[in-house]
Amino acid sequence: MTDVVITVRGEHQALVAAELGVARVSVRLDGPERAGVVAQAQEIAADLQQELAAAETEGAITKWNSERVSVWADRPWNDKGKQLPLVHHASVQLVAEFKDFSALSEWISRASEREGVAVDAITWTLTKQTERAxxxxxxxxxxxxxIDRATAYASALGLANVQAVQIADVGMLSHEAAMKAPMMMQRGAAADMAGAPNFQLEPDEIEVSATVEARFHAN
Structure with a gap:
């Protein structure tokens, strides 16, 4: 008897508690004098850097970094079409990876109360070890x-022997657009929360999913 070819797709997903919270914070200031704007941005950024360094020493942070100050200028227009005097802008971005979520909440609360500080995003993720596992x-x-799906199809046809002959990430055995598998989706963000009162951040669960395509021979 000729083997029956069975091609199926298998999906699986898991929700895992977040282990790390990555905060992206920016210092953004503007004003008529370049030197004053730059100096104020550097001063605020230096304070935030000191706080992050202290948190890292205490073990609340796994790593952090800060970009150099970016400076630019433009001449805005008012609602009457008149070009206004030159405005100077300065920006510094800081990124910190927290493993202590209470410390993250406290730092974000303090940082967001500062003039010129904006919380751009907070994302939740896993450690590399947990992610791989x-x-x-x-x-x-x-x-x-x-395997279970192919076995069920074979059983419905009255076939008892099922043998895998091919397995691949989704899209590699079919003509559909290829997709990555497994795929990690990181959810959770807090954007532009400058001036927000004290709050407790609730970490999202991380969804990890995988989809495969497999081909079996059954007889």
């Missing part, structure tokens, strides 16, 4: 789903 487990789960 979860991706492997989810990929194995997707393969098992494909």
């Amino acid at each position: 979860t991706e492997n487990a989810v990929a194995q789960g997707a393969v098992q789903v494909a």
Whole structure:
């Protein structure tokens, strides 16, 4: 009897508690005098850098970095079409990866109360070790789903022997657009929260998913 070819797709996903919170904060100032704007931006950034360095020493932060100050100028227009005097701008961005979420909440609360400081985003993620382990487990789960599905199809046809002959990431066995698998989705952001009162950040769960395509012979 000729083997029956069965091609199936297997999907699996898992929700994992976030382990790290990455905060992106910017110092943005503007004014008529370049030197004053730059000096004020550098002063505020230096204070934030000192706080991050102290938090890193205490073990609340795994790593952080700060960009050099960016400076530019423009001449805005008013609502009557008149060009206004030159305005100078200065910006510094800081990125910090917290493993202590209470410390993250406290630092964001303090930082957002400062003039010229904006919280651009907070994203939640996993450590590399957890990410790799979860991706492997989810990929194995997707393969098992494909096996179970192919076995069910074969059983419906009265076939008992099922053997895998091909397995690949989704899109590689079909003519559909290829997609990555496993795929990690990071959710959670707090944008432009300057001036916000004290608050507690609630970390999102991280969804890790995988999809595979598999081809089996059954008889």
